[in-house]
Structures are given as C-alpha cells and as structure tokens.
Amino acid sequence: MRYSTKYRDLKRKDFRELWDTRISAACLEHGMDYRSFRETLSRSNILLNRKMLSELAIYEPWTFKMLTEFAKQHEMGQGITVSGLSKPTGIVTQSMVNPQRGFIGQ
Secondary structure (H helix, E strand, O other), rough: OOHHHHHHHHHHHHHHHHHHHHHHHHHHHHHOHHHHHHHHHHHOOOOHHHHHHHHHHHHOOHHHHHHHHHHHHHHOOOOOOOOOOOOOOOOOOOHOOOOOOOOOOO
C-alpha cells in the first residue's frame, strides 16, 4: 500500500513535468518564456491548468498562439487588441490535414 501511494505521486510529478515541457516549448516557439506566460495569464484571470495549456499547444496551435499574443500585449501594458491579430503562418492543424473529420470529438 505504501508503494502504490509513492508511485501515484511520482506519476503526477512526471505528468506535471511533461506538461511544463510541452508548454515551455510552445511558448518559446512563439517568442515568450514559460514563466512570464503563466504569470501573465494568472494576473489576467485566465485560469487554465497545465494539462489544458498542454493540450491547446498540441491540438489547437492557433488558440495557443492567440493566448501568447494576448500575454505579450498584456505584459507590455497594451491590454487586449484582437483586431490587430491575424492568423499565424506556418501552423498546421488536424482539420487542415483531414477536413472531413472536423472536430476531434466527432
């Protein structure tokens, strides 16, 4: 019983590290470091946990790009200006690869 508790804790730690690595890589891809990204989202009251941010970085790169753009603008004190943003180039989503499939849940 003692060992199962220990390994559940290790499993949680491993997943946290995996999610942090994925988010950090995606942030660096968009020109922002992980710490300031999370701090800005937290100050802006955007409450997404590590797992959801990791999933967004993998399966919804446009959404993650918009979050990084929001965090950059908010960090510089400009607030929200959605009209100035365009679709990011060089990002391929699953719906672009297989347009008949649509959303992942379908």
